[in-house]
Amino acid sequence: xxxxxxxxxxxxxxxxxxxxxxRFLVEAFGFVETLVVPGEGGREIAHAELRWPEGGGVxxxxxxxxxxxxxxxxxxxxxxxxxxxxxxxxDRATAAGAEVVxxxxxxxxxxxxxxxxxxxxxxxxxxxxxxx
Amino acid sequence: xxxxxxxxxQAKRVADPxxxxxxxxxxxxxxxSAPRPTVVTMDEPLMEMVAGRPRAPLSPxxxxxxxxxxxxxxxxxxxxxPSRHLTVIVxxxxxxxxxxxxxxxxxxxxxxxxxxxxHAGPALISHNGYQHGIQLHLTPLGTRxxxxxxxxxxxxxxxxxxxxxxxxxxxxxxxxxxxSTWTARFGELDNILIRIARQRDGPAxxxxxxxxxxxxxxxxxxxxxxxxxxxxxxxxxxxxFQREFGLTPKVAGRVMRFEVAHRLLRASxxxxxxxxxxxxxxxxxxxxxxxxxxxxxxxxxxxxxxEFPSVHDRRTEGGGSSTA
Numbered sequence: 112x113x114x115x116x117x118x119x120x121x122x123x124x125x126x127x128x129x130x131x132x133x134r135f136l137v138e139a140f141g142f143v144e145t146l147v148v149p150g151e152g153g154r155e156i157a158h159a160e161l162r163w164p165e166g167g168g169v170x171x172x173x174x175x176x177x178x179x180x181x182x183x184x185x186x187x188x189x190x191x192x193x194x195x196x197x198x199x200x201x202d203r204a205t206a207a208g209a210e211v212v213x214x215x216x217x218x219x220x221x222x223x224x225x226x227x228x229x230x231x232x233x234x235x236x237x238x239x240x241x242x243x
Numbered sequence: 244x245x246x247x248x249x250x251x252x253q254a255k256r257v258a259d260p261x262x263x264x265x266x267x268x269x270x271x272x273x274x275x276s277a278p279r280p281t282v283v284t285m286d287e288p289l290m291e292m293v294a295g296r297p298r299a300p301l302s303p304x305x306x307x308x309x310x311x312x313x314x315x316x317x318x319x320x321x322x323x324x325p326s327r328h329l330t331v332i333v334x335x336x337x338x339x340x341x342x343x344x345x346x347x348x349x350x351x352x353x354x355x356x357x358x359x360x361x362h363a364g365p366a367l368i369s370h371n372g373y374q375h376g377i378q379l380h381l382t383p384l385g386t387r388x389x390x391x392x393x394x395x396x397x398x399x400x401x402x403x404x405x406x407x408x409x410x411x412x413x414x415x416x417x418x419x420x421x422x423s424t425w426t427a428r429f430g431e432l433d434n435i436l437i438r439i440a441r442q443r444d445g446p447a448x449x450x451x452x453x454x455x456x457x458x459x460x461x462x463x464x465x466x467x468x469x470x471x472x473x474x475x476x477x478x479x480x481x482x483x484f485q486r487e488f489g490l491t492p493k494v495a496g497r498v499m500r501f502e503v504a505h506r507l508l509r510a511s512x513x514x515x516x517x518x519x520x521x522x523x524x525x526x527x528x529x530x531x532x533x534x535x536x537x538x539x540x541x542x543x544x545x546x547x548x549x550e551f552p553s554v555h556d557r558r559t560e561g562g563g564s565s566t567a
Contacts, residue, residue, distance in 0.1 A: 145293055146293065148296045149297070
């Protein structure tokens with residue numbers, strides 16, 4: 112079992128349909144849910160945390176909650192996620208219906224990865240590049 | 244996934260009551276810092292644990308949900324420890340096999356769903372390394388409303404959920420098993436629980452007050468004081484309290500103090516046992532030791548050794564994990 116350090120930076124994304132977004136992130140990419148706090152209504156998520164199995168995580172909330180984050184326009188976030196298995200992940204993501212923005216390719220800076228769009232328009236890039 | 248033959252062999256070994264290894268823990272904390280990598284190697288155990296909060300209208304009745312999925316872990320036993328919450332479990336796969344009930348006079352059993360009352364001794368649950376389900380942490384104040392009977396009738400007892408909920412138990416299983424994420428499962432639970440929360444009365448106001456006061460004081464409150472606050476005799480309060488919740492106020496207070504000690508010992512900055520004893524309201528370390536033995540079946544030192552085999556493990560497991 113590979114121990115990964117606890118995340119200290121959490122991208123936070125706002126979705127109009129957070130439960131559907133979480134399902135997509137779990138099924139298409141392999142994020143793992145760790146915490147779910149519902150909002151007042153039946154469909155809203157006040158706060159959810161998803162871990163990336165190779166380290167890191169994202170926080171998810173719904174529009175329609177009574178806070179500043181819920182006022183954010185959904186679908187405007189770009190997130191880059193490090194993975195050692197971009198090929199398998201590309202197959203998984205596209206099989207689950209992720210819209211390809213940049214095909215799987217080798218970059219001149221040594222990374223191999225791809226970019227897809229989630230159902231609400233956010234861009235998710237995955238690659239082997241771990242930062243300089 | 245390991246072969247079923249292998250898993251079966253492991254299960255047989257687990258069933259042996261002389262099994263030396265007996266992790267003294269309540270559903271051992273999964274290593275959230277290391278969920279399954281995208282590319283899984285066959286022999287790595289999967290341990291997933293997800294905390295969920297019920298929707299606001301349910302919060303007086305259900306403290307939290309815990310989703311768990313464990314695959315390929317070493318088989319063994321774990322101890323279901325006493326707490327202030329009743330336990331409801333809906334399995335998503337397999338069964339919960341209780342080898343020793345909190346009341347050892349009750350026969351052992353395998354459960355697809357279960358509701359268990361408050362208890363002041365450990366339950367021993369055998370597992371073959373594969374566990375998948377959702378646990379609801381029910382408050383004794385919500386038991387009448389959600390399960391249709393006072394918590395006291397379930398004290399030291401474990402029953403299948405359908406004996407209490409009828410066909411709704413089957414519906415719960417089906418809805419939870421067909422949902423594809425924990426978020427969706429917790430949402431289904433919210434919907435069904437809100438629906439079945441009938442317009443029944445909860446416990447008498449005096450008993451609700453007494454329970455809340457004990458909780459607020461972490462179990463450190465004299466029964467005489469409680470009795471005078473609610474305006475009942477000590478005897479009457481003790482009897483009504485036990486009938487409603489399943490434990491006497493004195494024993495409930497002991498369980499709550501134990502929970503404080505349990506929480507302190509799980510913290511990332513763990514105090515020494517003597518300090519824990521004082522902070523949790525025990526007379527001294529010997530008192531803590533005696534209580535721990537009675538409530539869990541093992542000593543705090545042994546529990547610590549089994550739960551946190553090394554400081555390194557404790558640090559890595561504790562970091563940023565769920566609030567379950």
